[in-house]
Amino acid sequence: MKRFRGFVIKEFYHIFRDYRTLLILFGMPAVQLMLFGYVLTNEIKDAKIAIYDPSKDVVTRKISDKILSSGYFILERNLRSVTEIDPVFRQGDVKLALIYEPGFAQKLEKTGTARIQIIGDASDPNTANMLVNYASGIISNYLVSMNSEQVPLQIIPEVRMMYNGELKGVYMFVPGLMAMLLMLISALMTSLSITREKELGTMELLLVSPMKPWQIIVGKVFPYVFLAFADACIILVLGNLVFGMPILGSIFLLLLESFLYICMALSLGILISSITNSQQVAMMISLVVLMLPTILLSGFIFPVENMPMIMQVLCHFMPPKYYIIIIKSIMLQGNGIGYVWRETLILMAFTAIFLGISIKKFNVRLT
Amino acid sequence: MPHWLYSPGNMTVTSENIITVKNLVKKFGSFVANDRLTFEVKKGEIFGFLGANGAGKTTAIKILCGLSYPTSGELSVAGFDIYTQREKVKQNIGYMSQRFSLYDDLTVYENIRFYGGIYGLLKKEIDSRAHSLMLQLGFESARNKLIRDIPLGWKQKLAFSVAILHNPKIVFLDEPTGGVDPITRRQFWDMIYEAAHTGITVFVTTHYMDEAEYCDRVSIMVEGRIAALDTPDNLKQQFDAPSMNEVFIKLARA
Numbered sequence: 001m002k003r004f005r006g007f008v009i010k011e012f013y014h015i016f017r018d019y020r021t022l023l024i025l026f027g028m029p030a031v032q033l034m035l036f037g038y039v040l041t042n043e044i045k046d047a048k049i050a051i052y053d054p055s056k057d058v059v060t061r062k063i064s065d066k067i068l069s070s071g072y073f074i075l076e077r078n079l080r081s082v083t084e085i086d087p088v089f090r091q092g093d094v095k096l097a098l099i100y101e102p103g104f105a106q107k108l109e110k111t112g113t114a115r116i117q118i119i120g121d122a123s124d125p126n127t128a129n130m131l132v133n134y135a136s137g138i139i140s141n142y143l144v145s146m147n148s149e150q151v152p153l154q155i156i157p158e159v160r161m162m163y164n165g166e167l168k169g170v171y172m173f174v175p176g177l178m179a180m181l182l183m184l185i186s187a188l189m190t191s192l193s194i195t196r197e198k199e200l201g202t203m204e205l206l207l208v209s210p211m212k213p214w215q216i217i218v219g220k221v222f223p224y225v226f227l228a229f230a231d232a233c234i235i236l237v238l239g240n241l242v243f244g245m246p247i248l249g250s251i252f253l254l255l256l257e258s259f260l261y262i263c264m265a266l267s268l269g270i271l272i273s274s275i276t277n278s279q280q281v282a283m284m285i286s287l288v289v290l291m292l293p294t295i296l297l298s299g300f301i302f303p304v305e306n307m308p309m310i311m312q313v314l315c316h317f318m319p320p321k322y323y324i325i326i327i328k329s330i331m332l333q334g335n336g337i338g339y340v341w342r343e344t345l346i347l348m349a350f351t352a353i354f355l356g357i358s359i360k361k362f363n364v365r366l367t
Numbered sequence: 368m369p370h371w372l373y374s375p376g377n378m379t380v381t382s383e384n385i386i387t388v389k390n391l392v393k394k395f396g397s398f399v400a401n402d403r404l405t406f407e408v409k410k411g412e413i414f415g416f417l418g419a420n421g422a423g424k425t426t427a428i429k430i431l432c433g434l435s436y437p438t439s440g441e442l443s444v445a446g447f448d449i450y451t452q453r454e455k456v457k458q459n460i461g462y463m464s465q466r467f468s469l470y471d472d473l474t475v476y477e478n479i480r481f482y483g484g485i486y487g488l489l490k491k492e493i494d495s496r497a498h499s500l501m502l503q504l505g506f507e508s509a510r511n512k513l514i515r516d517i518p519l520g521w522k523q524k525l526a527f528s529v530a531i532l533h534n535p536k537i538v539f540l541d542e543p544t545g546g547v548d549p550i551t552r553r554q555f556w557d558m559i560y561e562a563a564h565t566g567i568t569v570f571v572t573t574h575y576m577d578e579a580e581y582c583d584r585v586s587i588m589v590e591g592r593i594a595a596l597d598t599p600d601n602l603k604q605q606f607d608a609p610s611m612n613e614v615f616i617k618l619a620r621a
Contacts, residue, residue: 007485013473209486
């Protein structure tokens with residue numbers, strides 16, 4: 001135990017004397033959270049639109065007013081002819097164009113139908129899709145209010161978004177960011193610190209000493225459990241104070257699950273360092289093999305359900321996916337362990353598998 | 368005679384074997400790195416383990432230190448079996464690698480304390496040994512300096528001192544004099560003699576043939592086998608060569 005303490009103290013010296021690492025460790029969560037929270041938002045505000053309204057009657061004015069007062073759109077230009085549509089999109093500012101047919105109100109009154117064309121700039125497909133949906137939603141709302149006196153039979157869906165009523169992006173980013181950063185810090189930092197000892201040759205000295213290999217490994221990853229845990233707390237507190245991310249469920253369970261996830265990531269870091277002897281390779285593996293899939297395949301940003309079958313299967317092997325499911329469930333739905341026990345078990349299994357392979361690799365290396 | 372020139376006939380050498388190796392074989396796939404090595408090292412001896420790069424020296428020293436498993440053969444180090452009593456072996460040996468491995472971002476004292484700690488020395492012992500070490504090496508001023516800020520020669524001496532901090536029975540030195548100037552090399556051999564005088568057996572690999580002359584006995588490895596093993600004087604006689612360098616060249620060409 002005394003040996004172990006000395007070992008851990010040494011490890012903390014390494015960490016605290018390396019200002020750059022420290023800065024990354026504690027600066028990164030804050031910076032990333034701010035970046036994701038403020039910059040990478042997929043809520044739409046003040047998208048510029050162009051309107052071509054040849055009839056300029058009561059109805060078209062009303063519809064335009066509704067759209068422009070929704071907060072989603074601001075008017076960039078009134079078009080004078082249909083031929084202006086293409087150039088105005090090419091200039092790049094305008095994201096949506098609204099075209100009324102001539103004699104809109106008259107046609108509506110006589111035939112009961114009038115047409116509006118909504119044109120989106122699909123060079124940015126997600127935004128275009130959302131804008132088109134917003135606009136057609138506003139128009140159909142107006143239609144419903146217009147008809148309410150005349151048509152007796154109506155089905156009016158009343159939509160309520162549960163658990164994230166305002167569809168805030170930050171509710172998605174905080175869990176995803178925790179999954180990503182904890183993975184990065186735990187796996188990257190441990191694999192770097194172990195391979196550094198291999199590069200320096202001090203690993204040989206440790207292995208020649210009476211310390212057992214598992215004691216060496218545990219001693220090396222032990223400090224990172226604390227650091228990663230501190231980071232998890234930073235993200236949670238910032239997410240809560242700055243972005244109003246709720247924690248409806250038990251904080252204790254949340255921290256416990258985070259601890260499990262950290263252990264999983266640490267064992268992955270150990271596995272990486274058992275594969276390679278160089279810090280550079282360890283860094284490459286951590287960044288390329290861990291970061292990208294964590295961002296892309298964990299449901300962090302892109303919903304797993306929309307992916308092709310093969311990708312979906314691949315997603316099942318991404319541990320962060322389960323962590324994100326768990327903490328979303330705890331934070332947003334206030335669920336207890338009864339709802340997330342399956343994901344918890346899966347994370348445990350991942351941890352055991354990674355550790356198992358590392359031990360095996362380690363033994364092979366010794367022969 | 369300058370005091371660093373060690374007189375042949377080490378008074379502390381005994382007839383007791385501290386390392387016994389019988390038919391040590393180490394294969395990597397079909398490549399045979401160590402081919403039926405058989406030798407003994409006497410307690411208190413300075414045993415030189417010579418050979419060209421790639422002759423199998425490092426493989427053998429790693430097996431003796433427990434860093435690697437032999438394919439077959441009987442080995443006993445410090446009186447303990449290398450297969451079954453690994454932990455006992457580890458407690459009784461020290462090891463210094465060719466890279467003088469110390470932690471760059473720890474101070475001289477912190478390195479000593481760390482290595483003392485992993486061998487289970489008490490803080491009191493570590494402190495008193497660190498103190499006498501500093502005096503002996505003339506490092507008092509460097510006690511709180513980071514390793515990265517001290518000269519290579521100091522690092523080398525410190526790495527050796529750390530390797531024998533826990534008073535091992537045997538210390539393994541894997542090319543301990545690479546990359547340092549001739550004066551520092553001589554001073555380093557001084558330290559080796561001092562350690563040998565206190566009864567520590569020294570097992571040293573090198574490819575500087577002048578250093579072979581400082582050893583009580585040397586073995587010369589060629590392509591995984593031990594091609595010769597005797598005292599430097601006997602080897603020179605046997606091969607009719609004026610220096611160990613000549614002996615080595617004759618062996619390597621044979």
